[in-house]
Amino acid sequence: xxxxxxxxxxxxxxxASGAELTRRFDASIGYFWTATHQQIYRVLGRMExxxxxxxxxxxxxxxxxxxxxxxxxxxxxxxRRWIAEPTAPDPVRSTLGVKMRxxxxxxxxxxxxxxRHQLDEHTKRHxxxxxxxxxxxxxxxxxxxxxxxxxxxxxxGLLMEExxxxxLTEYLDAHTKEIP
Amino acid sequence: xxxxxxxxxxxxxxxASGAELTRRFDASIGYFWTATHQQIYRVLGRMExxxxxxxxxxxxxxxxxxxxxxxxxxxxxxxRRWIAEPTAPDPVRSTLGVKMRxxxxxxxxxxxxxxRHQLDEHTKRHxxxxxxxxxxxxxxxxxxxxxxxxxxxxxxGLLMEExxxxxLTEYLDAHTKEIP
DNA sequence: TCAAACATGTAACAAGTTACATGATTTG
DNA sequence: CAAATCATGTAACTTGTTACATGTTTGA
Numbered sequence: 001x002x003x004x005x006x007x008x009x010x011x012x013x014x015x016a017s018g019a020e021l022t023r024r025f026d027a028s029i030g031y032f033w034t035a036t037h038q039q040i041y042r043v044l045g046r047m048e049x050x051x052x053x054x055x056x057x058x059x060x061x062x063x064x065x066x067x068x069x070x071x072x073x074x075x076x077x078x079x080r081r082w083i084a085e086p087t088a089p090d091p092v093r094s095t096l097g098v099k100m101r102x103x104x105x106x107x108x109x110x111x112x113x114x115x116r117h118q119l120d121e122h123t124k125r126h127x128x129x130x131x132x133x134x135x136x137x138x139x140x141x142x143x144x145x146x147x148x149x150x151x152x153x154x155x156x157g158l159l160m161e162e163x164x165x166x167x168l169t170e171y172l173d174a175h176t177k178e179i180p
Numbered sequence: 181x182x183x184x185x186x187x188x189x190x191x192x193x194x195x196a197s198g199a200e201l202t203r204r205f206d207a208s209i210g211y212f213w214t215a216t217h218q219q220i221y222r223v224l225g226r227m228e229x230x231x232x233x234x235x236x237x238x239x240x241x242x243x244x245x246x247x248x249x250x251x252x253x254x255x256x257x258x259x260r261r262w263i264a265e266p267t268a269p270d271p272v273r274s275t276l277g278v279k280m281r282x283x284x285x286x287x288x289x290x291x292x293x294x295x296r297h298q299l300d301e302h303t304k305r306h307x308x309x310x311x312x313x314x315x316x317x318x319x320x321x322x323x324x325x326x327x328x329x330x331x332x333x334x335x336x337g338l339l340m341e342e343x344x345x346x347x348l349t350e351y352l353d354a355h356t357k358e359i360p
Numbered sequence: 361t362c363a364a365a366c367a368t369g370t371a372a373c374a375a376g377t378t379a380c381a382t383g384a385t386t387t388g
Numbered sequence: 389c390a391a392a393t394c395a396t397g398t399a400a401c402t403t404g405t406t407a408c409a410t411g412t413t414t415g416a
């Protein structure tokens with residue numbers, strides 16, 4: 001399981017409440033690991049029981065008191081252990097791959113419409129990542145190691161979007177009869 | 181859920197037993213959808229109950245009798261329905277992304293070793309896909325629609341491996357201090 | 361002040377994984 | 389003929405999803 005470890009990484013960067021973590025999993029971390037708030041709260045509970053994190057109740061002036069979680073020494077040790085461990089490949093599950101392969105047994109025109117929409121979404125997301133890279137990392141060569149890691153993971157997101165754009169374009173082109 | 185539908189696609193191409201399906205999910209279909217035999221048998225049972233497939237016991241000369249599954253009209257209708265349905269993005273879960281981002285909180289040298297191994301594996305897999313493409317699809321332009329779909333999904337696997345090779349190479353290069 | 365949104369959950373269910381089981385069958 | 393493999397499963401557990409609950413706070 002890597003949700004625990006994704007949370008450990010995020011909390012190592014900066015302590016946070018459950019809600020703040022949820023927001024991070026909707027944004028930056030969400031680009032390579034998704035989780036809903038229900039999952040996050042459940043796992044936070046388990047991690048606290050296991051002693052990987054501690055919760056501190058922080059009363060706030062004009063907001064309800066929130067629990068802020070921070071990584072313990074045990075949590076840090078676990079994260080170190082996990083990072084050094086050999087990584088098994090993530091399971092592959094591509095719904096679009098299944099649909100493309102099965103197109104002959106369904107409505108190909110409807111699928112092509114869907115794929116055009118997917119291509120659109122991936123193109124938009126690619127632009128977003130390019131914008132974020134330019135805004136937050138104007139000079140990648142000047143980054144320290146930790147900053148470089150964040151930048152390179154964003155690069156991964158960008159390359160992934162390029163993969164999608166290539167694949168979808170190739171499929172759409174191959175199945176679009178040219179009208180002379 | 182798409183495992184049902186991946187099975188429907190596979191059985192539409194050709195009827196098969198549970199074991200044969202398992203083999204397909206270890207090979208061609210496995211390149212974009214993974215499933216273990218336990219999952220497959222369980223889902224086959226449910227699909228039979230739902231009337232999407234029928235099982236025919238086929239006694240074989242010198243082998244034990246196997247159950248061969250085939251898609252029913254109801255199964256075909258369901259597959260058509262599902263293919264035309266708008267596709268929600270698959271959840272993103274990249275263990276290596278989490279590790280790359282957390283490298284500062286662990287043993288970076290160990291991670292880089294792991295990543296070099298991953299790069300190796302993806303390079304091998306890329307070669308395999310290139311070999312399969314050359315062997316099975318020497319003339320892509322000559323394919324019919326169904327054949328083209330199979331070819332294009334293989335192309336997707338190839339492009340995916342190229343994504344991995346790019347990302348891993350970029351990460352490794354960025355974290356490899358040049359020795360002058 | 362009422363409605364919407366926020367923060368923090370619980371419960372029930374579905375999907376996926378790991379470990380084990382059983383009989384037939386080929387092979388060394 | 390014993391060991392390994394194949395084909396077909398069952399059971400228990402973990403992870404992930406969907407639907408609901410409850411109190412707080414901000415904004416129209």
